[in-house]
Amino acid sequence: MENLALIDSFSEFKDDKLIDRVTLMAILEDVFRNALKKKYGSDDNFDIIINPDKGDMEIWRNRVVVADGEVEDPNSEISLTEARKIERDFEVGEEVSEEVKLIQLGRRAILALRQNLISKIHEHDNTNLYKQFKDIIGDIYTAEVHHVRPKAVILVDDEGNEIVLPKEKQIPSDFFRKGDNVRGIIENVELKGNKPQIIMSRTSELFLEKLFEQEIPEVADGLITVKKVVRIPGEKAKVAVDSYDDRIDPVGACVGMKGSRIHGIVRELGNENIDVINYTTNTQLFITRALSPAKVSSIKIDENTNRADVFLKLEEVSKAIGRGGHNIKLAGLLTGFELDVIREGNPAEEEDVELSEFSDEIESWVIAEFAKIGLDTARSILNQDVNDLVRRTDLEEETVLEVMRILKEEFED
Structure with a gap:
């Protein structure tokens, strides 16, 4: 048989793509049968014998011998005269098996056949890849940074599979260079055309x-x-x-x-x-623990609305709310309750003033910065340490000291 590049590549496909023998033979037979259908109209009367390990194959065409002039289907029937050119002792009604050389399919058909083979191999790879990663959705996976794009980091694993880590799935402080190893979970596998796109998440x-x-x-x-x-x-x-x-x-x-x-x-x-x-299944205790490091005085729960009033001493309010309101937000998500902070204290003993009352002396953006960490009254700020306020807000020390001076004057007056 002609030593065509198509045949030479059988073993190459098998080794490079790690396709098992049975699967490779099935793909090859399917590709050749499609080529035979295009050439002869049907592949029903063809036998295909493939040996992918040796890089060899045979195609045999089976036809029934009919009397001269009675051939109706040239693909399945052969005249007696033509049959006797193959073997002299053939008779009408017998079956003739004749080998079909690949070259008989034509140069264009062979090129198309090879392209179809490559396409089928890739399709098989993509199907396997999709199944492989679909099975590990939710598992931690490690891959190496291949290149960094503005909207995503492209990773490659040990088997050369491409994994996408979108910008919105990255932690804000993440910074990656080519060659870095990155851990995340496989969050999703999406089919983009016939190619699976594997999505990783770190958030x-x-x-x-x-x-x-x-x-x-x-x-x-x-x-x-x-x-x-x-x-x-x-x-x-x-x-x-x-x-x-x-x-x-x-x-x-x-x-x-x-x-x-x-x-x-x-x-x-x-x-x-x-x-x-x-x-704990004790709702009050769970909410108390969730609001740590703040010390909760008491809690009033409304199970019907999934709301809870949390009573706190003034000095505990900012701890419960946390920087940017993160602590109380996460406590609510963890417990499943919408948490409302109620400040404790006797107004007669400890007079306080809303920070918004000082809008003529303190700029609104500064008031907003304090509100982000749960400080919206004069005393809630005066009870804090200056260095701690600088650390927890985006304010300069000079600004914090000036605010405290204005607030102290209010109570001195």
């Missing part, structure tokens, strides 16, 4: 949950259960954990001595502040 709550499973043995072993995770990626997260073994302290086990166990997770997430909380 998903599930990524944090899977990091706990990966980094903390008791979670991996099922001794500790992660009940719920909520996060503001790169800023703050709250993780509720539980253990069915009273001898295990779930929070202590997750955090580790001096934070040794959780440190790696925090570093992976760009120093995201992670609060690990003991889960």
Whole structure:
């Protein structure tokens, strides 16, 4: 048989694409049968014998011998005279098997056949790739940065598969260079035409949950259960954990001595502040724990509306709300309740003034900065440390000191 490039490439396809023998033979037979249909109108009377390991194949055409002048279908019938050119002793009614050389299909047909083969191989690869990654959606995966684009980072794994990490799935502090190893979860696999697009995420709550499973043995072993995770990626997260073994302290086990166990997770997430909380079915206690580090005085719950009034002393309000309102927002998401902060205190004993009352002396954007961290009254600011206020807001120390001077004058008057 002619040593065509098509045949030479059989073993190459098998080795490069890691296709098993049975699958490769099925693909090859399908491609050749399509070519035979185009050439002869039907492939029903053809036998195809393929040996992909040796890079060889045979095509045999089977026809019935009919009397001269009675051939109605040249593809399935052959005249007696033509049959006896192949073998002299053929008779009417017998079957003739004749080998078809690839070259007989024509040069164009061979080129089209090769292109069809490549297309089928790629289609098989894409189907397998789609199934492979569909099965690991929600699992942690590691890949290397191939190149960085404005709207996405393109990663490549050890098998050369391309994975996309979109900008919105990246932690705000993430910064990648070519060659960096990146961890995230496989969040989705989408078909773009016939090609699967694999999407990775580092902002998903599930990524944090899977990091706990990966980094903390008791979670991996099922001794500790992660009940719920909520996060503001790169800023703050709250993780509720539980253990069915009273001898295990779930929070202590997750955090580790001096934070040794959780440190790696925090570093992976760009120093995201992670609060690990003991889960409980006691709603009041769960809300109290969720608002840590603030100390809650009391809670009034309305189960019908899923709202809760949380009573706090004035000095605890800013802790409960947190920088940018992150703490109270995450506590609400974790517990499933809309939390309203109620300040405690006797107005007669401790007079206070809303910060908005000072709008003629303090610029509105400065008032807004304090409001972001839950400080909206004069005393709530005066009870804070200056350095702490500078750290928690985008205000300069000089601005904070000036605001405090204005507020102190109000109470001195």
